[in-house]
Amino acid sequence: MRTMASSGKAQDHNPKSFSNQRTSSLPAHSTKRSLCFVTTFITLLLLLLQIETLRSSFSSSSLSWALFPKALHGNEPPCHAMKELNLARSRLRELVTFLPLKDVRFAKQPMSGHTWFMSSINDTFEDDDTQHLYFPSETSNGRLLCLSARDVSDGARNSYALAWPEALPRNATLLAGLTFVSDTYYDYSNLWHGVSAMVPFVSWHQRKQCVVPDRWVLFHWGELRTRMGRWVQNLAEAAIGEVRIEDFKEYGDGPTCFEKAVVFRHNEGAMKKQRRRDVYDMMRCKARAYCGIAAEAADPKATRMTLLLRLGPRSFKNESEVIRIFREECEKVGGCRIKVAWANNMTFCEQVKLMSETDVLVSPHGAQLTNLFLMDKNSSIMEFYPKGWKELAGVGQYVYHWMADWAGMQHKGSWRDPQGEKCQHTDNLQCFVFYKDKQIGHDEAHFAAWAAKVLTEAKEHKLGESSKTGSQPDLGSGRCPCS
Numbered sequence: 301m302r303t304m305a306s307s308g309k310a311q312d313h314n315p316k317s318f319s320n321q322r323t324s325s326l327p328a329h330s331t332k333r334s335l336c337f338v339t340t341f342i343t344l345l346l347l348l349l350q351i352e353t354l355r356s357s358f359s360s361s362s363l364s365w366a367l368f369p370k371a372l373h374g375n376e377p378p379c380h381a382m383k384e385l386n387l388a389r390s391r392l393r394e395l396v397t398f399l400p401l402k403d404v405r406f407a408k409q410p411m412s413g414h415t416w417f418m419s420s421i422n423d424t425f426e427d428d429d430t431q432h433l434y435f436p437s438e439t440s441n442g443r444l445l446c447l448s449a450r451d452v453s454d455g456a457r458n459s460y461a462l463a464w465p466e467a468l469p470r471n472a473t474l475l476a477g478l479t480f481v482s483d484t485y486y487d488y489s490n491l492w493h494g495v496s497a498m499v500p501f502v503s504w505h506q507r508k509q510c511v512v513p514d515r516w517v518l519f520h521w522g523e524l525r526t527r528m529g530r531w532v533q534n535l536a537e538a539a540i541g542e543v544r545i546e547d548f549k550e551y552g553d554g555p556t557c558f559e560k561a562v563v564f565r566h567n568e569g570a571m572k573k574q575r576r577r578d579v580y581d582m583m584r585c586k587a588r589a590y591c592g593i594a595a596e597a598a599d600p601k602a603t604r605m606t607l608l609l610r611l612g613p614r615s616f617k618n619e620s621e622v623i624r625i626f627r628e629e630c631e632k633v634g635g636c637r638i639k640v641a642w643a644n645n646m647t648f649c650e651q652v653k654l655m656s657e658t659d660v661l662v663s664p665h666g667a668q669l670t671n672l673f674l675m676d677k678n679s680s681i682m683e684f685y686p687k688g689w690k691e692l693a694g695v696g697q698y699v700y701h702w703m704a705d706w707a708g709m710q711h712k713g714s715w716r717d718p719q720g721e722k723c724q725h726t727d728n729l730q731c732f733v734f735y736k737d738k739q740i741g742h743d744e745a746h747f748a749a750w751a752a753k754v755l756t757e758a759k760e761h762k763l764g765e766s767s768k769t770g771s772q773p774d775l776g777s778g779r780c781p782c783s
Contacts, residue, residue: 389466389467390467392464392466392467393463393467393468393469393470396446396461396462396463396467396468396469397461398446398448398459398460398461398469398555399418399419399420399459399460399461400455400456400457400458400459400522401417401418401447401449401455401456401458401459401460401483401519401522402416402417402454402455402456402458402521402522402523403416403417403419403420403456404416404456405419406419410485410521411485411566415483415565415566416521416522417455417483417519417521417522417565418433418460418483418563418565421433421439421440422439423566424437424439425570426507430499430500430503430564430566430567430570430571431566431570432500432504432562432563432564433445433561433562433563433565434560434561434562434563435462435558435560435561435562435563436465436560440462441462442464442465443462443463443464444462444463444464444465444468444474444557444558444559444561445460445462445481445557445558445561445563446460446461446462446463446468446469446472446555446556446557446558447459447460447517447548447555447556447557447558448460448461448554448555448556449517449519449522449524449548450524450548451523451524452523452524452525452526453523454522454523455519455521455522455523456522458519458522458523458524461555463557468557469554469555469557470554471552471553471554471555472554472555472556472557473551473552473554473555473556473557474556474557474558474559475514475515475556475557475558475559476514476559477513477514477515477559477560478511478512478513478514478559478560478561478562479513479514479515479516479517479546479558479560479561479562480501480513480515480516480517480561480562480564481516481517481519481558481561481562481563481564482497482501482516482517482518482519482563482564482565483519483520483521483522483563483564483565484496484497484518484519484520484567485520485521485567486520487520487525488518488520488525488527488528488529488532489528489529489532490529490667491529491531491532491667491668491670491671492667492669492670492699492700492703494528494529494531494532494535495532495535495670495673496567497532497564497567498532498535498536498539499567499571499576499579499580499583500564500566500567500571501536501540501562501564502539502540502579502582502583503571503575503578503579504562504564505539505540505782506578506579506582506781506782510781510782512540512541512542513540513541514544515544515545515546516536516543516544516545516546517545517546518545524547524548525545526545526546526547527545528543528545530648531648531651534590534648534649535583535587535648537590538583538586538587538589538590538591539582539583539586539587540782573705573706576706576707577706577707577708580673580706580707580708581677581707581708582780582781582782583673584673584674584707585780585781586780586781586782586783587652587674588652588656588674589780589783590649590652591648591649591652591653592649593649593652593653593656599635600762600763600765600766601634601635601762601763602635602636602637602762603630603633603635603636603637603659603660603755603758603759603762604636604637604638604639604657604658604659604660605626605630605636605637605638605639605658605659605660605662605751605755606638606639606640606641606654606655606657606658606660606661606662607622607623607626607638607639607640607641607662607663608641608642608643608654608661608662608663608668608669608671609640609641609642609643609663609664610642610643610644610663610664610666610668611642611644612737613666613736613737613738613739614664614665614666614685614686614737614738614739614740615664615739615740616664616684616739616740616741616742617739617740617741617742618741618742621742621744622742622747623640625742625744625747625748625751626638626662626747626751628748629747629748629751629752629755630751630755632752633752633755633756633759634759635759636755636759639654639657639658641654643668643671644668651671651674652671652674654671655671655672655674655675656674656675656676658675658679659675659676659679659680659758659762660679660680660681660682660754660755660758661675661679661680661681661682662682662684662751663681663682663683663684664683664684664685664740665683665684665685665689665697665700665714669681669683669700669703670700670703672700672703672704672707672709673703673706673707673709675709677707677708677709678708678709678710678761678765679709679710679758680709680710680711680712680754680757680758681700681704681709681710681711681712682712682713682714682715682750682751682754683700683701683711683713683714683715684714684715684716684717684740685697685714685715685716685717685740686716686717686720686735686736686737686738686739686740687716687717687718687719687720687721687735687738688720688723688731688732688734688735688736688738689716689735689736690716692728692731692732692735693732693736712750712754712757713750715743715746715747715750717738717740717741719741720735720738720741721738723735
């Protein structure tokens with residue numbers, strides 16, 4: 301068994317060896333012989349107890365027995381105690397059982413309950429945070445998490461096990477420090493899905509004295525992933541610290557065990573609203589600090605509107621007309637300033653800066669709207685959809701309504717294009733696929749009236765906030781949590 305320091309360099313692991321000591325005949329009342337007899341008796345008794353406890357899912361008593369050698373003092377344990385203990389440890393090692401990371405029995409409800417990822421282990425709940433797993437813990441009877449998980453196409457071929465530190469699987473590599481383990485039903489490239497996967501880790505990081513992991517292990521449906529999208533990784537590094545994604549290539553074919561590991565498999569899961577709000581506040585603050593955006597009080601008389609547009613799927617059919625409509629309405633509001641941007645050609649920090657300068661965000665439904673939490677709190681969002689979404693998209697179409705609420709923003713409603721081709725399919729899923737990435741039209745009268753209303757409300761809100769004694773806009777800057 302090898303151990304790896306948090307730097308990733310291998311270190312020889314040479315447990316203190318004990319030589320067997322042969323005893324000769326001694327007087328009946330010899331202290332040495334009595335000690336030998338008692339030690340052997342206790343060892344055999346504990347071995348019998350261990351065999352029994354192994355039948356009942358490795359109870360905490362078995363852990364105590366595994367740690368028994370630490371109770372022996374001196375360089376030369378009497379009799380054959382060490383031999384018996386090593387034999388028992390070897391049996392414990394052989395009894396470590398690896399199970400599939402993805403349990404296909406739960407394929408129809410992969411995200412329900414304890415999910416299909418590491419399905420044999422129940423979640424731990426802490427206060428109002430999302431459910432998670434932590435190793436070693438009382439729940440795991442002090443056992444570590446071990447993975448044999450290099451497959452990138454079938455999570456059922458990857459596996460996990462729990463093992464005591466003194467009885468790790470043969471040929472295992474032990475990685476020192478803390479490991480973040482994530483499994484998502486979606487991916488780590490899309491901004492929305494990536495943030496959903498990151499939020500519980502940011503929350504845990506904040507709650508646990510801002511501890512930074514030595515590595516990340518990423519899974520999608522139990523399949524190993526070795527990269528995040530650039531925007532998602534930048535956010536993780538801003539909020540938590542350097543991201544080192546494990547690929548297991550340097551550890552040979554044996555399993556890998558972790559000194560400490562926290563596992564999230566529900567994304568934001570059951571996290572309560574105020575906890576989410578705290579996490580989004582922290583991510584906003586840390587992202588601005590990461591990008592070097594100075595804390596500057598916004599002009600309370602200025603109302604800043606941004607059109608964050610898309611190319612291709614769910615873009616506006618007549619983009620220039622949409623820009624004209626909003627620009628004209630902005631010009632009617634004193635102090636209104638308008639910017640037009642396309643997220644696809646902006647870096648993470650350029651997007652963070654743009655959002656820090658936005659009071660009203662106008663954008664089609666899509667991953668670029670994830671940037672909304674980077675605006676000052678109480679900023680406004682206007683969202684647009686192609687035809688067919690309201691009837692066919694399900695609850696997922698409301699994710700930016702939810703995110704706006706969690707992050708302390710004001711979602712000012714949505715416009716859904718009533719025009720477009722009629723779906724010829726009879727199956728709802730096929731029809732949604734047909735409509736999903738269609739372009740979006742426009743309604744000049746509706747857009748103009750809506751923009752005028754939202755801009756007026758945003759201006760009144762900023763003036764009202766600035767008039768309060770001692771009130772300053774929430775800049776998301778200054779000293780952030782975990783700074």
